[in-house]
Amino acid sequence: MNNEHISYTPGTSNAPVIMLHGTGGDENDLLPIANVLFPEQPKIGIRGRLMEQGLTRYFAHHPDGSFDQTSLENETQWLLATIAEVIETYQLDDESVTVLGYSNGANMALYAALTGRTFFKTAILLHPMLVSDDFSDDIADDVNLWASYGDNDPIVTPENFASLVSEAEKRYFNLSTFKSNMGHAITKEEILDAAQWLHSQQ
Ligand code: MLT
Numbered sequence: 001m002n003n004e005h006i007s008y009t010p011g012t013s014n015a016p017v018i019m020l021h022g023t024g025g026d027e028n029d030l031l032p033i034a035n036v037l038f039p040e041q042p043k044i045g046i047r048g049r050l051m052e053q054g055l056t057r058y059f060a061h062h063p064d065g066s067f068d069q070t071s072l073e074n075e076t077q078w079l080l081a082t083i084a085e086v087i088e089t090y091q092l093d094d095e096s097v098t099v100l101g102y103s104n105g106a107n108m109a110l111y112a113a114l115t116g117r118t119f120f121k122t123a124i125l126l127h128p129m130l131v132s133d134d135f136s137d138d139i140a141d142d143v144n145l146w147a148s149y150g151d152n153d154p155i156v157t158p159e160n161f162a163s164l165v166s167e168a169e170k171r172y173f174n175l176s177t178f179k180s181n182m183g184h185a186i187t188k189e190e191i192l193d194a195a196q197w198l199h200s201q202q
Helices: 031-037 069-089 104-114 158-170 188-201
Strands: 006-009 017-020 043-046 050-052 055-057 098-102 122-126 144-150 174-180
Touching: 006 031, 006 069, 017 031, 017 104, 031 043, 031 098, 031 188, 043 069, 069 104, 098 104, 104 122, 104 158, 122 188, 144 158, 144 188, 158 174, 174 188
Parallel strands: 017 043, 017 098, 098 122, 122 144, 144 174
Antiparallel strands: 006 043, 050 055
16 A cells, blocks of 8 residues: 555544545545535545646546546556555444545546445545446445536536436436536535535435
8 A cells, every 4th residue: 555645534433534536636635625524534535546747647548538448447446445455454444435536536436336336335426427338237225426517517518417317326326416507616515515415314
């Protein structure tokens, strides 16, 4: 485990929050939001180990701009193994994992879930999208997902988000969406909505 790119913030419970950053981010980016949403939970940030055009990422693009599916799969396996290792190191509960992911990081958590590897019970996915059409048919009706989408997002198309909703529903994920007319950036309004949704889940 390369601790250099992992941040750990202790909490008073043993239910970990895994923070997965957006393109160009790092393991500490989402901590201010995680502190608001999950004040009591221990927080683990994991930095994507790839670098493209000077920006950190969890998986690569091909030169034509399409997503490299081999990299996506390899890096997902790496991420899942790393998460398992950190959870074990800090003796946290691997049955009570929450994900807080933004963009590239949210896409990783969603891809893992749609390929039958739901390592979390709850996920707050900020501006996620489908990055693969390689799905498993696994049903997981105990997975709670909250996802945000902006009508003016230059990265996530309406078609992509609609497919995401449909794939989540097919698997009986409990999905709640927050839609706005904003773009790809994180807004205060969506964080407030996510906070309310988390509260309603308790
Ligand atoms: C991705 O690469 O996962 C998406 O395009 C979002 C992003 O740019 O990070």
